[in-house]
Amino acid sequence: MKANDSIRFLAGASITTGYANGSFKPYDSVTREQFSAFLARGLIPVYKQKTAMPGGYAANMTKQYTFRGSAGETIHTYKYVDKKMVGKNLGFVWESKNVNNGSTDYYSQSENKDALTSGQPYSHSYIDLKYPIKVGQSWPLELNGDHTSTITKMNVTVKTPYKIFTNAVEVSSTRKYKMYYVQGIRNVKTIDPSGKVVSELKSIK
Structure with a gap:
C-alpha cells in the first residue's frame, strides 16, 4: 500500500494512533476533529504523550531524565531540534546532552503493541523490548544482526540514584x-559484562 511509509512516519512521530482495531483507514476522509488532533500532536509534546501506549515502557515525552555513568552525566529531553541529519529535518527528537563536555546526540523512540524501539533518526533502529513482556521472550538486537536480547527476569528490584524500583524487567x-x-521510563540501568554500571537514572523532572 502506498500509504504504508507515511503511516509509519506519523505513528512513529506520535501524531496518529489509528483505530482501536489497529487499522488506520488511509482512504477515509479526515474529520476536522481528527486533523486538529494531528496538528496539536505535531506541535506540542504534551499532546504527543497522550498517544502513548497504556502500560508501555517508552520514556515520557513531557519529562526530563538525567543519567550518570561511565561517560559522565547526560540530560535527556524531548524537544524540537531545528537541525538537519542526512539532509532531512530532525524535528521532534530526544536530545542527550553530556553535562561534562557539552556534546549532544539525538535519538528517536517508538512504541507499539509489538515492540519498543530506539535509534538515530533516519538510521538504524534497535529493539529495546519485544512484546508481550514475558520471561524467555527473545529478539535480534537489530535487523540482520548476530546478537540477541532475552527477557530473563520480571519484577526485579533495581537500585538507582533516583529511587529503588521493584517492578523492573531484566533484559540480558x-x-x-x-x-x-x-x-513509563524506559531503561533505568545498564550493567556491562564485568558488572560495572554503564548508565543509571539519577533524576526525573
Whole structure:
C-alpha cells in the first residue's frame, strides 16, 4: 500500500494512533476533529504523550531524565531540534546532552503493541523490548544482526540514584550486558559484562 511509509512516519512521530482495531483507514476522509488532533500532536509534546501506549515502557515525552555513568552525566529531553541529519529535518527528537563536555546526540523512540524501539533518526533502529513482556521472550538486537536480547527476569528490584524500583524487567544480551526497564521510563540501568554500571537514572523532572 502506498500509504504504508507515511503511516509509519506519523505513528512513529506520535501524531496518529489509528483505530482501536489497529487499522488506520488511509482512504477515509479526515474529520476536522481528527486533523486538529494531528496538528496539536505535531506541535506540542504534551499532546504527543497522550498517544502513548497504556502500560508501555517508552520514556515520557513531557519529562526530563538525567543519567550518570561511565561517560559522565547526560540530560535527556524531548524537544524540537531545528537541525538537519542526512539532509532531512530532525524535528521532534530526544536530545542527550553530556553535562561534562557539552556534546549532544539525538535519538528517536517508538512504541507499539509489538515492540519498543530506539535509534538515530533516519538510521538504524534497535529493539529495546519485544512484546508481550514475558520471561524467555527473545529478539535480534537489530535487523540482520548476530546478537540477541532475552527477557530473563520480571519484577526485579533495581537500585538507582533516583529511587529503588521493584517492578523492573531484566533484559540480558548475548553481549553479556544487562538492561533494566521500567514502565513509563524506559531503561533505568545498564550493567556491562564485568558488572560495572554503564548508565543509571539519577533524576526525573
